[in-house]
Amino acid sequence: ADTPSPAPENLPLPPGRTGLPLLGETLDFLRSSRDFAERRRRQYGPVFRSHVLGAPAAFLLGPDALQWIFAGEGKYLKNRWTSGVRQLLGANSLALLEGEEHLERRRLLAPHFSYATMRGFVPAIESLATRHFERWAALPGDFTLWPAMRELAFEIALSLIFGQDRVDVPFLMRHFQAWTAGLFVPLAVNLPWTTFGRALAAKKAMITYLDELVAERQKRTEQPPDLLGSLLRHREGEEPLSREAIVEELQLLLFAGHDTTVTATCNLMLQLAQHPDVLQKGREAVAGMEGPLTLDGLRAMPYLVQLIHEGMRLIPPIGGAFRVTTRDVVYNGYRIPKGWMVPVTIRMAHSSEHWPAWERFDPERFSSESNEQRKPGTFVPFGGGPRICLGQHFAMVEMSVMLALLLKHYTWELVPGQDLSYILVPFARPRSGIQLRLRRRD
Ligand code: HEM
Incomplete structure (x- = not known):
């Protein structure tokens, strides 16, 4: 999906809205990231924009999108932590090192x-x-x-x-x-x-x-x-x-x-x-x-x-993480400008349409036959890619x-x-x- 289009600057931004000045849609997002994304997915489709935690954000939902995000680490995305985390974790530790x-x-x-x-x-x-x-x-x-x-x-x-x-x-x-x-x-x-x-x-x-x-x-x-x-x-x-x-x-x-x-x-x-x-x-x-x-x-x-x-x-122990674009990129015909946030939506993936009756606890979903049929990007409790x-x-x-x-x-x-x-x-x-x-x- 990351093929440079002839004129990416002419491509549209993903559909969506940016909410209040400064706050954007942060409050709604923090209440429940799953409901937040689910409502917008129904309205705009699996690629939409918002403004959360102080930055414009592009939500890319679905297993293929997640694979694209994991593969983008160090190429068109890098991970992003809040300033509090950056000060508390050592700048020299694995989580904060880049490239x-x-x-x-x-x-x-x-x-x-x-x-x-x-x-x-x-x-x-x-x-x-x-x-x-x-x-x-x-x-x-x-x-x-x-x-x-x-x-x-x-x-x-x-x-x-x-x-x-x-x-x-x-x-x-x-x-x-x-x-x-x-x-x-x-x-x-x-x-x-x-x-x-x-x-x-x-x-x-x-x-x-x-x-x-x-x-x-x-x-x-x-x-x-x-x-x-x-x-x-x-x-x-x-x-x-x-x-x-x-x-x-x-x-x-x-x-x-x-x-x-x-x-x-x-x-x-x-x-x-x-x-x-x-x-x-x-x-x-x-x-x-x-x-x-x-x-x-x-x-x-x-x-x-x-x-x-x-x-x-x-119940994924880590429900999600954040990346930020390091240059303008194109995803599925939409332009995502440099500096936009891209959430890694682990909780969404685990409750998507790929998991019928997702709220039911049923270990048979992971029997050996089911494991073989599972689509990559639908079960990602440990994330993916270089991180x-x-x-x-x-x-x-x-x-x-x-x-x-x-x-x-x-x-x-x-x-x-x-x-x-x-x-x-x-x-x-x-x-x-x-x-x-x-x-x-x-
Ligand atoms: C990164 C999940 C246990 C060490 C991650 C990430 C996830 C995750 C989703 C990727 C975050 C991102 O993409 O930004 C989990 C879960 C665990 C678990 C669900 C247990 C059930 C552990 C344990 C250790 C550990 C036991 C070490 C003893 C790390 C480290 C990273 C990481 C060092 C950062 C990797 C990097 O940035 O290259 N973990 N983790 N985790 N995890 Fe775990």
Whole structure:
């Protein structure tokens, strides 16, 4: 679709409207991006313009459009973060690097995130998850799943990075939460009493602490088999990463690899509690599981992946992202000027006409036959193209381990009368945080 037309400047802009001065249609968009896009799709078709979050925007809907957006990274599109996020994430971290620098950093990090590398992390994930689940099961009454899962996922992310090192988990967790709270404020005002100001202070404390941990490690001659060791180990023909870059990368990984898996796992546990037939099938899938979990053992239970995929289809942990055009481009006969925003509409894709009765939780959608027939661009929980999620294998292995243990050893019930209506931003979750009672079943 990106073939330069003879005179692109004569092509029309996509149909649509730009709303109020300055605000544009932002408020409507923030209320529910899915309803927002769906209403305009009906009125204007799958390509329309708007004005959201301070910039003119071109919405391009449908699987082919998504593929076009993913393929455009570094060519006619680059990713775009709000100014708050730019200040809170390190400018030197993967998420903010662009073009050739981004590709180079990806090449450096990719081997640490390959599926095969995950083999070594399974025992640590199993032992941490078991410790937390046992604690939940021993509670006399019910508890709120969301914050409990956040603690567990944070510890797992730390163990991926620091392995056996002694890390002050409560200290990091406290600063980390203040820092992430700042990532999603609508207006980034740096004053001591604002959420954003506190987030910047927390970032400083966290960076100082992480820097000490990395410096301590650099003194060792042998690096252990964890992520930090692997980042510090020098490889033939490669510039070593600076300590500053490593610290910023660690901070990014703690962020990207944490609330995402929490969202997916908590929402899936909720769906399973509400769908006893599916839960039963899940239990049958893990019935033969014995001894410590391994990557091969997990692979032998493909229904786990079906459950996780359907959970993320129904409620994608990251509902969307943004790109911005780096030059004038043409899409399907429309001109999209340089500097326009182009949303990556993941939630829209997962609820499109390619998913009949999309609101129904049904893991059979991901049976092997259905997988073969699926159109590319209709299931994209991890994004696509050069910016596809770096941690997707880690996330899948982590969630599979948790799910296998939960299905095999525990039962859980929802506390009646809780408010299960959803908040969508920053991560889709029920207002109650999911109140549960969890018990051992064997
Ligand atoms: C990027 C989803 C877990 C690290 C992304 C993107 C998505 C995504 C959609 C692309 C954003 C964009 O296009 O701008 C998810 C989901 C997860 C998950 C659904 C879990 C269920 C993880 C984990 C890690 C991780 C566990 C690391 C340990 C990253 C990084 C990027 C990224 C570093 C940026 C990649 C780049 O800019 O090149 N993730 N993620 N993610 N993810 Fe994940």
